[in-house]
Amino acid sequence: ELKVEQNPLFLSMQEGKNYTIYCNYSTTSDRLYWYRQDPGKSLESLFVLLSNGAVKQEGRLMASLDTKARLSTLHITAAVHDLSATYFCADLAYTDKLIFGTGTRLQVFP
Amino acid sequence: GAVVSQHPSWVICKSGTSVKIECRSLDFQATTMFWYRQFPKQSLMLMATSNEGSKATYEQGVEKDKFLINHASLTLSTLTVTSAHPEDSSFYICSARGDSGYEQYFGPGTRLTVT
Numbered sequence A: 001e002l003k004v005e006q007n008p009l010f011l012s013m014q015e016g017k018n019y020t021i022y023c024n025y026s027t028t029s030d031r032l033y034w035y036r037q038d039p040g041k042s043l044e045s046l047f048v049l050l051s052n053g054a055v056k057q058e059g060r061l062m063a064s065l066d067t068k069a070r071l072s073t074l075h076i077t078a079a080v081h082d083l084s085a086t087y088f089c090a091d092l093a094y095t096d097k098l099i100f101g102t103g104t105r106l107q108v109f110p
Numbered sequence B: 001g002a003v004v005s006q007h008p009s010w011v012i013c014k015s016g017t018s019v020k021i022e023c024r025s026l027d028f029q030a031t032t033m034f035w036y037r038q039f040p041k042q043s044l045m046l047m048a049t050s051n052e053g054s055k056a057t058y059e060q061g062v063e064k065d066k067f068l069i070n071h072a073s074l075t076l077s078t079l080t081v082t083s084a085h086p087e088d089s090s091f092y093i094c095s096a097r098g099d100s101g102y103e104q105y106f107g108p109g110t111r112l113t114v115t
Helices: none
Strands: A004-007 A010-014 A019-025 A032-037 A043-049 A055-058 A061-066 A071-076 A085-092 A098-100 A104-109 B004-007 B010-013 B019-025 B032-038 B045-051 B067-073 B076-081 B090-097 B104-106 B110-114
Touching (some): A004 A085, A010 A019, A019 A032, A019 A085, A032 A071, A043 A055, A043 A061, A043 A071, A043 B104, A071 A085, B004 B090, B010 B019, B019 B032, B019 B090, B019 B110, B032 B067, B032 B076, B045 B067, B076 B090
Parallel strands (some): A010 A104, B010 B110
Antiparallel strands (some): A004 A019, A019 A071, A032 A043, A055 A061, A085 A098, A085 A104, B019 B076, B032 B045, B032 B090, B090 B104, B090 B110
16 A cells, blocks of 8 residues: 655644654655645645655755655754644655655744 | 646535636646645545546546546646535645656645535
8 A cells, every 4th residue: 555654743843943754655666755735725845855865955944865764854943933834745656646645734833 | 937727716616516627737738637635634635647638547436427537738637526515625736747757736726615
């Protein structure tokens, strides 16, 4: 069964703190995507990771991919309120379709 | 970057009526388009995949006679929800993929409410 699991499902963190969201997937895919979704809105593409060991950074967010462990991480550095949103990872499975994770709802408070 | 539009952005319809949602790729040719449904506080679930000029491929559990998909050109796909019922109320999101093969571009979504 094609599965993508994220944890935690919900994350409440204080501004200025660091945290990591984990994404485990079941296929041997080497293509992993991260998206952000604000309430009532569609998806915004954050990162596309295309190979083992890939690391990408944009602002306070950094994503990495370990295809051997079938694990991707999204690391948040010094969180700010504007990062509050739901974050999804998605695996481009061998079926050539995106399989989405459960989502992590991030809430950053002062 | 590539832009995908959806129309309408929201729609309210009565139970038993049909609703058509359009998905357009504005500045690239979309060889493949995808339709997703998202219920509140849940993840995206793929409904179907459509390729230009051919029949859509539906995911297990999605009724093809209820959710009609047409991909008439390389820039337009439509989803028609036929005989809508309140349980069809959801956020419908399309995405489009061009020749690059690995990047999907998402539309802004259509919120459907069936009363």
